[in-house]
Amino acid sequence: MNLSPKEALILQQLFEAAGAELYGLQMVKNSDGALKMGTxxxxxxxxxQKGFVESRREQDPTQAIPRRLYKITSAGSLTFNAWRAGMAAFHASLAGEAA
Incomplete structure (x- = not known):
């Protein structure tokens, strides 16, 4: 499965959130500079659009501007797991070539 580095990082954060919702700025802060507000x-x-995440507007009357909350879908979890397995196999093959 082809994912861009940014897509993979976002899916990883949402996957590791174990069903919890995250908002964009939170993911930017958690990325140690790998994600930017502009992207x-x-x-x-x-x-x-790919069906890997879903979002909703936060229903918090104390927030002046409601945030959009994101969580990973089952398709997103499957895609991330397949990507992660593919990357592990790739790295293992590189390690085998170096030996």
Whole structure:
């Protein structure tokens, strides 16, 4: 499964959140600079179009501007697991070639 590095990082964060919802700025902060505000929402939109994440507007009356919350879908979890397995196999094959 082909995922861009940003897509993989977002799916990883949402996968590790174990069903909890995260918002974009939270993912940017958790990424140690790998994700930027200028690209996070474009990438999240692309992942949502692919059916890998779903979103909803936060229903919090104390927030002046409601945040959009994201969580991984079952298709997103399957895709991330397949990507992770593919990357592990790739790295293992590189380690085998180096031996």
């Amino acid at each position: 996070i929402y474009v990438t999240l939109g692309r992942l949502e």
